[in-house]
Amino acid sequence: MRYAMAIDTKKCVGCSDCVVACQTENNVPIGYCRDWVTESVTGTYPLVEIEIRSERCNHCDNAPCVRCCPTGASHIVEGGVVMVTHNKCIGCGACIQSCPYDARYSHPEGYVDKCTFCHHRLVEGGRPACVEVCPTRCMYFGDLDQPQSEVSQILARRKWKVLAPEAGTRPQVYFLV
Template identity: 45%
Template structure:
């Protein structure tokens, strides 16, 4: 039997996230992300009515989807997928048209205000090529972020997905994301997420 190709994935265990934003800061430093925009961030969501209000933390980043809408939307093929599943952007070819930003259902992309090209999380691809973990994973004080090859059954990522109920953001979009959550409230993962993010009931 042929060995499965490597497929990078991330698991975020919300039971361990303390909302410290170390992931956000380390991402900005590692990737020289300009002020006012983010590749990775932690969304705070409130649900319910006073006095019964519940607060959720939802770390966000590009989902590196198998069925990525941004790939089809790019008119110059500046967005591409690596052999190990990461979705990247060729900044030399990107024309800054924002089509990929509109196509992404997760609002994971932004226009770099300095370079004038689309930008997003890359799983710190420059680091994983060197055998290192993404910056956000190494700085997560609660150990909430786990990264690895999901096609390797011995990897921690594969074991977490196999042995826990996992959720993905907006499953109804059928994008087949490779960022998985453990311990997420189902009401903030699907179609209601957009309303909750905007503060609607």
């Protein structure tokens, strides 16, 4: 099993609903976030293009944050989800430095926190809160090992890219372009 997420930049309007839904679902304190929205503008008026992306932990196959964690708090569970065990984390921040996506933050309670693909929902057969809330339905989630899953289907059908492929992390959040 290999969980992955695909996000359609052609449909995303950048409303940030994914960010609020994550905060209320995962009790992320105000002022922090596990996911965020970026917008890049290219061209010159009136030949302009925008790409809007909802970004988060890429749950990399080759995760530098897991390799550098001195306590084993950062680890990978079934489905390739990168998790942090809060009570094993000493808050040293090595993982924050190693992540090319800046996907981790120091929680005020002293541990490092980040997106879990809403693992607590996955184990109950659900999907991440951001995927469930998105008004444009621009996010697809599922098992890449299942060719029939919606994420496999959409990645087979559409052009996509990943962020910072040169980092060699083999990220598992895909952006449809």
